[in-house]
Amino acid sequence: MTNTDEPQRVLVTGAARGIGRATAVRFGRDRARVAVNYPPGELEHAQRTAELVTAAGGEPYLVAADVADPAQVTAMAEAVHAEFGPLDVLVNNAGICPFADFFDIDVELWDRTHQVNLRGVFLVTQAFTRQMVEAGRGGRVVSVSSISAWVGGSQQVHYCATKAGISSLMKSLAIVLAPHGITCNAVLPGTIETDINRDDLARPGKREMFAQRIPVGRTGVPDDVAGAIWLLTRPEAGYVNGAELLVDGGMFVNLQ
Ligand SMILES: NC(=O)C1=CN([C@@H]2O[C@H](COP(=O)(O)OP(=O)(O)OC[C@H]3O[C@@H](n4cnc5c(N)ncnc54)[C@H](O)[C@@H]3O)[C@@H](O)[C@H]2O)C=CC1
Numbered sequence: 165m166t167n168t169d170e171p172q173r174v175l176v177t178g179a180a181r182g183i184g185r186a187t188a189v190r191f192g193r194d195r196a197r198v199a200v201n202y203p204p205g206e207l208e209h210a211q212r213t214a215e216l217v218t219a220a221g222g223e224p225y226l227v228a229a230d231v232a233d234p235a236q237v238t239a240m241a242e243a244v245h246a247e248f249g250p251l252d253v254l255v256n257n258a259g260i261c262p263f264a265d266f267f268d269i270d271v272e273l274w275d276r277t278h279q280v281n282l283r284g285v286f287l288v289t290q291a292f293t294r295q296m297v298e299a300g301r302g303g304r305v306v307s308v309s310s311i312s313a314w315v316g317g318s319q320q321v322h323y324c325a326t327k328a329g330i331s332s333l334m335k336s337l338a339i340v341l342a343p344h345g346i347t348c349n350a351v352l353p354g355t356i357e358t359d360i361n362r363d364d365l366a367r368p369g370k371r372e373m374f375a376q377r378i379p380v381g382r383t384g385v386p387d388d389v390a391g392a393i394w395l396l397t398r399p400e401a402g403y404v405n406g407a408e409l410l411v412d413g414g415m416f417v418n419l420q
C-alpha cells in the first residue's frame with residue numbers, strides 16, 4: 165500500500181460471476197494484478213472474468229479454490245503468493261444464498277451456507293493477512309456482507325446469520341490487524357441483480373415490492389457494489405476501519 169505507482173496486488177474471491185467479477189474488473193481499470201478466485205467447476209466463467217480484467221488494463225491470475233475447504237484455501241494462498249507476493253487488497257466476496265423455508269432447512273444446508281459464506285471469509289482472511297503481516301506493507305480487507313446482516317429474511321434464516329457473522333468478523337479483525345496497517349471493513353449490498361437472486365426476483369410481486377422500497381428507484385447492479393469496495397481501498401479511506409457500508413439505494417432507511 166506504500167507505493168501507489170506500483171500495480172496493486174488484489175485477490176477477489178468468487179470472481180467468476182456477479183459482484184466478484186465486477187470488482188475484479190474495477191481493479192483491472194487501475195492496471196492492478198488481480199487474482200480471480202473461482203470454485204472448481206466454474207473455470208469458463210472465470211476465464212470470461214479474466215478476459216474482462218485484461219480488456220480493462222489489468223493482469224488477471226486465475227486461481228481455483230472452494231473457499232470453504234481449508235486445504236484448497238491453503239493451496240490458493242501459496243499459489244497467489246508465488247505469483248504476486250503478498251496482497252495489497254483482499255476482497256472476500258464468494259457467497260451462496262440457497263433460498264429455503266425455515267422448516268425445510270436441514271443441517272446440511274445450514275452447514276454448507278455457513279461453510280462457504282462465513283468459514284470461507286475466516287479461512288481466506290487468515291491465510292492472506294498472515295502473509296500481509298509478515299510482509300509489513302499494510303493493506304486492505306473488504307468483505308461482502310449484506311443488508312441481511314441487519315435485517316431478516318423469511319427464506320434466508322441460514323444466510324442472514326452468516327452475513328451478521330461476516331460483519332462481526334470484520335469488526336474484530338479491524339482491531340487485530342490495524343496495528344499492522346491493515347484495515348478491515350464490510351460492504352453491505354441491498355438487492356443487486358445477479359444469478360444469486362434471479363429466481364427470487366422472478367417471484368410474483370417481488371420486483372414491485374423492491375421498486376416501492378428503494379428510494380433511488382432501481383435495484384442495484386454489480387458495478388454499484390464494486391465501486392464501493394474500490395473506494396474503501398483508496399489511500400483516502402485509510403481511517404475507515406471496522407465499518408459497515410450499506411450499498412442499497414436507501415432501502416434500509418426507507419421505513420415509511
Ligand atoms: N446479489 C445481491 O443482492 C446480494 C449479494 N450479496 C453477496 O454478494 C456476494 C456475491 O454474490 P452475487 O454476485 O450477488 O452472486 P453470484 O451468484 O452471481 O456470485 C457468487 C460468486 O461466488 C462464487 N462462489 C460460490 N461458492 C463458492 C465457493 N465455495 N468458493 C469460491 N467461490 C464461490 C461463485 O462462483 C460466484 O462467482 C455474496 O457473498 C452474496 O451473499 C450480498 C447482498 C446482496
Ligand SMILES: C[C@H](O)[C@@H]1OC(=O)[C@H](O)[C@@H]1O
Binds near residue numbers: 327361
Ligand atoms: C440474494 C438476495 O437477493 C439478496 O441477498 C442479500 O444479502 C440481500 O439481502 C438480498 O436478499
